[in-house]
Amino acid sequence: MANEGDIVANILVVEDDKDLNNAYCIILESQGYTVESAYDGQEALDKLEHFNPQLILLDLLMPIMGGLEFLQRFDLKIHPDVKVLIFTNMENSPEVAESYRLGAHRCIIKSWTAPHNLARVINEALESEPAKA
Amino acid sequence: MADILPASIQHAQEQRAQAEALFNSIGEGAIATDEFGRITRINPIALGMLGYKERELLGEWFPKKIVALTDQDTPVNLIDRPITKAFLTGKSATEKMFYRKKDGTVLPVIITVSPILLADRPIGAIEVFRDITLEEEVDRMKSEFISLASHQLRTPLSAIKTYSHMLVDGYMGEVTPAQKKSLRTIITATNRMNELISTLLNITRIESGTINIVPKTLKIERACEEVIKELSLAAADKEISMTLSQKGRGTTTVKTDNLILKEIISNLVSNAIKYTNEGGAIRIEVQGRPRDVLVAIHDNGWGIPKASHDQVFSKFFRAQNTVKRETTGTGLGLYLVKGLLERLNGEIWFESAEGKGTSFYFTLPKERRNTAARAASSQK
Numbered sequence: 460m461a462n463e464g465d466i467v468a469n470i471l472v473v474e475d476d477k478d479l480n481n482a483y484c485i486i487l488e489s490q491g492y493t494v495e496s497a498y499d500g501q502e503a504l505d506k507l508e509h510f511n512p513q514l515i516l517l518d519l520l521m522p523i524m525g526g527l528e529f530l531q532r533f534d535l536k537i538h539p540d541v542k543v544l545i546f547t548n549m550e551n552s553p554e555v556a557e558s559y560r561l562g563a564h565r566c567i568i569k570s571w572t573a574p575h576n577l578a579r580v581i582n583e584a585l586e587s588e589p590a591k592a
Numbered sequence: 593m594a595d596i597l598p599a600s601i602q603h604a605q606e607q608r609a610q611a612e613a614l615f616n617s618i619g620e621g622a623i624a625t626d627e628f629g630r631i632t633r634i635n636p637i638a639l640g641m642l643g644y645k646e647r648e649l650l651g652e653w654f655p656k657k658i659v660a661l662t663d664q665d666t667p668v669n670l671i672d673r674p675i676t677k678a679f680l681t682g683k684s685a686t687e688k689m690f691y692r693k694k695d696g697t698v699l700p701v702i703i704t705v706s707p708i709l710l711a712d713r714p715i716g717a718i719e720v721f722r723d724i725t726l727e728e729e730v731d732r733m734k735s736e737f738i739s740l741a742s743h744q745l746r747t748p749l750s751a752i753k754t755y756s757h758m759l760v761d762g763y764m765g766e767v768t769p770a771q772k773k774s775l776r777t778i779i780t781a782t783n784r785m786n787e788l789i790s791t792l793l794n795i796t797r798i799e800s801g802t803i804n805i806v807p808k809t810l811k812i813e814r815a816c817e818e819v820i821k822e823l824s825l826a827a828a829d830k831e832i833s834m835t836l837s838q839k840g841r842g843t844t845t846v847k848t849d850n851l852i853l854k855e856i857i858s859n860l861v862s863n864a865i866k867y868t869n870e871g872g873a874i875r876i877e878v879q880g881r882p883r884d885v886l887v888a889i890h891d892n893g894w895g896i897p898k899a900s901h902d903q904v905f906s907k908f909f910r911a912q913n914t915v916k917r918e919t920t921g922t923g924l925g926l927y928l929v930k931g932l933l934e935r936l937n938g939e940i941w942f943e944s945a946e947g948k949g950t951s952f953y954f955t956l957p958k959e960r961r962n963t964a965a966r967a968a969s970s971q972k
Binding site for chain 2: 482483489548549569573574
């Protein structure tokens with residue numbers, strides 16, 4: 460479903476729920492993005508050794524290493540060109556506030572977001588100015 | 593006379609011994625003061641809870657010696673201490689606060705102070721307080737459990753919703769109109785389930801005091817417009833009209849949390865839609881007043897039976913006339929709305945007549961009160 464004029468970008472999907480991870484990959488690949496997936500924060504850090512995404516779709520509550528610890532280790536201050544979209548079901552929570560403090564670009568509530576909205580939010584994030592580190 | 597006096601002294605001594613035994617046998621912390629608030633007596637349980645020896649407290653001015661703190665770890669103003677209230681009003685006062693122990697740690701307590709009155713004049717006070725550490729812990733665990741359970745419930749729901757949408761949107765190939773209709777029913781049901789989980793989460797946050805308030809300067813009618821837009825499909829389904837108007841010329845700008853404000857309006861308007869017959873009308877009025885902004889949501893729906901008026905904001909309350917006709921309500925919406933408004937320092941009330949309709953009114957202050965005032969109000 461990729462169209463001319465679509466943004467070409469690499470996206471890393473970090474989500475422990477295999478069904479959701481798979482769904483996001485299908486949706487984003489259909490938009491023309493190159494997508495890699497990881498199922499926890501540690502796996503995401505390993506993937507980042509060889510994969511350079513412009514955007515990371517990050518769940519917060521995951522086994523082994525959660526989203527907040529991933530953000531602390533990855534450190535967006537030294538990666539100002541990477542945008543992190545928090546994709547969680549913990550709306551209005553202290554964890555979300557903390558992720559903003561660690562430099563997350565935006566937070567989206569998973570269970571409210573339809574696929575076409577996910578694609579739209581990602582496009583908007585990629586088109587926006589890089590965050591000031 | 594010589595015979596009577598020793599008997600009355602003995603009687604007085606007996607009374608005193610009884611009072612002493614009674615005081616010491618109270619199963620909770622107890623402190624007695626004179627009319628100036630100086631400690632005259634303290635029972636062993638209070639000494640144990642606060643970590644003091646009796647001689648360290650006797651004769652000390654109670655409000656100064658035993659420091660009380662609010663939730664925010666800031667000292668409670670003298671005027672807000674229950675002992676002050678008891679002396680000033682001549683009535684007993686109950687509050688939940690924290691006491692600082694001798695070793696510097698804090699202890700959550702429920703305090704009740706009763707004045708000792710002689711000819712309507714307070715000649716002292718008795719304070720009884722209970723350690724509520726365990727209750728607080730159980731409450732925290734309950735909130736944590738609901739929060740985690742709600743989160744876990746949402747994960748499979750997200751998958752159901754995402755895949756249903758993907759099917760409708762043709763990611764897995766074409767679907768027939770009939771199949772699309774069924775898929776949309778699944779999506780609507782997952783949305784309702786989501787709403788219920790959101791409400792539960794918000795209630796847990798209110799009850800545990802962890803709701804996140806991000807104040808921004810905004811015009812209330814903008815939030816109303818957005819809610820009307822979001823609920824327009826639900827209203828259109830029942831051919832209910834929704835209008836928004838501004839009363840007077842006062843400014844309607846407030847500094848408040850946009851998400852919480854929308855949650856409040858959304859709950860009130862969706863209730864109005866739910867409990868109004870087809871073809872009804874909902875009017876939302878916004879009025880800027882000198883100190884606050886007033887929002888009114890009027891409907892010409894079923895109304896609330898008079899007998900139920902004092903329970904409307906109670907948890908799990910559903911009016912009898914709604915239980916019979918509408919099955920989707922949780923009885924949590926208005927309880928949530930009231931809790932959210934308290935967090936924003938707002939107020940809510942309503943007028944309703946069965947068969948004629950209901951008007952809900954709420955206000956939001958134009959200036960947020962300072963932290964101390966908020967802390968004091970959250971203790972009420």
